[in-house]
Amino acid sequence: MTALQAPATPTAYGSARLLAGVTHGGRAELALHRTLHGPQQHRTQGVLVSETATVRLLGRGGAAFPVSTKLAAMRTGSSVEVVVNGSESEPASHKDRTLMTVAPHLVIDGALVVARALGTRRVTIAVHDAAAHASLAQALQERRRLEPHPERVVVRLQQDRFVAGEVRALLNGLEGRAAVPPGRRTLPSDRGLHGAPTFASNAETFAQIALLVSLGVRGFTGVGDPREPGTTLLTVAGDVPVPGVVEVPTGLPLDALLRPDGVHGPVLVGGYHGRWIADTSGLRATRPLLREAGVPLNAGVIARLPEGGCALAEVAAVSSWLAAQSAGQCGPCLFGTHAVAQDVAALLRGRPAPDVTARLRGLVGRGACAHPDGTAAFVGSALASMTEELLVHAERGGCGRPYLGVLPLDGLHS
Amino acid sequence: MRIEVDWTRCDGHGMCALLLPENIGSDAGGYPVLHDRTVPRETMRHARRAVATCPALALRLERE
Ligand code: SF4
Ligand code: SF4
Numbered sequence: 001m002t003a004l005q006a007p008a009t010p011t012a013y014g015s016a017r018l019l020a021g022v023t024h025g026g027r028a029e030l031a032l033h034r035t036l037h038g039p040q041q042h043r044t045q046g047v048l049v050s051e052t053a054t055v056r057l058l059g060r061g062g063a064a065f066p067v068s069t070k071l072a073a074m075r076t077g078s079s080v081e082v083v084v085n086g087s088e089s090e091p092a093s094h095k096d097r098t099l100m101t102v103a104p105h106l107v108i109d110g111a112l113v114v115a116r117a118l119g120t121r122r123v124t125i126a127v128h129d130a131a132a133h134a135s136l137a138q139a140l141q142e143r144r145r146l147e148p149h150p151e152r153v154v155v156r157l158q159q160d161r162f163v164a165g166e167v168r169a170l171l172n173g174l175e176g177r178a179a180v181p182p183g184r185r186t187l188p189s190d191r192g193l194h195g196a197p198t199f200a201s202n203a204e205t206f207a208q209i210a211l212l213v214s215l216g217v218r219g220f221t222g223v224g225d226p227r228e229p230g231t232t233l234l235t236v237a238g239d240v241p242v243p244g245v246v247e248v249p250t251g252l253p254l255d256a257l258l259r260p261d262g263v264h265g266p267v268l269v270g271g272y273h274g275r276w277i278a279d280t281s282g283l284r285a286t287r288p289l290l291r292e293a294g295v296p297l298n299a300g301v302i303a304r305l306p307e308g309g310c311a312l313a314e315v316a317a318v319s320s321w322l323a324a325q326s327a328g329q330c331g332p333c334l335f336g337t338h339a340v341a342q343d344v345a346a347l348l349r350g351r352p353a354p355d356v357t358a359r360l361r362g363l364v365g366r367g368a369c370a371h372p373d374g375t376a377a378f379v380g381s382a383l384a385s386m387t388e389e390l391l392v393h394a395e396r397g398g399c400g401r402p403y404l405g406v407l408p409l410d411g412l413h414s
Numbered sequence: 415m416r417i418e419v420d421w422t423r424c425d426g427h428g429m430c431a432l433l434l435p436e437n438i439g440s441d442a443g444g445y446p447v448l449h450d451r452t453v454p455r456e457t458m459r460h461a462r463r464a465v466a467t468c469p470a471l472a473l474r475l476e477r478e
Contacts, residue, residue, distance in 0.1 A: 183472075331421070332441070335443055368421045
């Protein structure tokens with residue numbers, strides 16, 4: 001098995017909503033999109049706040065912040081900026097680029113709903129992926145011809161960088177500065193793009209807003225877990241029945257995605273800032289539940305390693321990749337992530353790494369962005385859930401299984 | 415008030431750990447370790463001095 005590629009066609013478990021009409025391949029061009037989802041509609045800010053609260057819509061980027069709270073905090077007016085964060089800079093995640101590529105109009109519909117509700121015409125869609133960029137640009141052309149709208153929607157292709165997906169780093173990048181997070185914590189809703197109040201959210205969040213407006217509250221909540229109704233996109237990787245991007249009703253047991261017989265080794269939930277867990281029984285694809293269980297879904301990556309490969313080698317490879325992704329602005333992050341990567345490399349060769357626990361603790365809360373914290377979560381949980389593997393490596397200097405490269409390390413353009 | 419480090423500025427000279435030991439320790443690289451962010455009134459003078467002395471202008475006091 002080699003590194004996983006983005007599958008040509010995403011899959012839906014149950015009824016496809018975001019992926020309606022595209023689970024057999026292809027792209028929903030404007031006419032098909034309108035047939036599937038109906039005409040573009042709008043809501044006032046007040047109604048949108050109340051409807052997103054009723055359906056408990058959470059941001060689909062990483063932080064899972066309630067959309068209604070974010071919307072309610074927004075000022076309105078022509079200077080407000082709406083930013084669609086489609087940067088998805090984690091290589092294991094493909095759901096946003098896939099969504100923007102196969103259903104670009106859903107994302108644009110959602111962005112226009114938010115822009116109209118906030119009384120602005122300024123919309124920026126930031127992407128890292130060339131195919132998503134091309135599809136969105138084509139979608140905007142289709143609209144110019146068939147369905148002109150007053151909003152000015154700009155699609156921007158941004159540089160590839162892990163931390164650049166962080167919204168404040170993204171805003172810096174859009175303003176032409178280095179795409180790194182600023183040292184002071186500011187909220188985009190106060191001072192965002194070009195200093196203007198900015199509503200920024202992940203690409204899937206905007207598509208979910210479009211679905212909500214098209215289906216109505218009752219239709220939207222017709223499937224899924226009552227604590228986070230509807231569907232969610234996930235990227236499932238590794239030794240699983242259906243790898244790739246999937247749309248599932250929330251509340252689906254993770255084991256249904258991993259392996260129905262329930263036998264499996266450590267599973268990664270939440271991607272490269274996520275956590276490894278040895279036993280997934282009882283876990284369901286619902287953000288509030290997973291957060292309570294200590295394995296936040298983050299951007300929706302779930303991976304299961306094949307039994308024939310060396311799990312520790314996968315962790316070591318991602319650890320050094322994470323160290324290389326430190327933007328190098330903050331000392332504890334730069335030095336700490338590199339030291340931790342070296343510790344994992346030592347453990348892989350069966351050597352001791354006595355300082356690793358202290359080093360992991362030294363990453364928490366000590367950077368301008370969540371990269372050191374996320375790295376500590378990834379490595380710390382891997383070591384905690386792979387005790388058997390660690391023992392074998394310590395005793396024999398290795399496990400004899402090959403490094404398969406199941407967890408992709410670049411793939412940003414794949 | 416609360417003491418905050420701008421990690422993008424801090425050079426790890428460790429001055430702050432000497433001037434505000436009530437809140438700040440130091441790791442092996444000289445970078446600050448904040449064991450407590452809250453600065454009580456009694457040590458506010460130490461905190462202000464640390465903020466003013468930090469050569470990288472990386473420390474600030476924020477309202478809680
Ligand atoms: S914490 Fe790390 S990744 Fe984040 S800005 Fe600082 S150096 Fe860069
Ligand atoms: S004095 Fe300033 S530069 Fe030096 S370690 Fe403290 S915060 Fe960093």
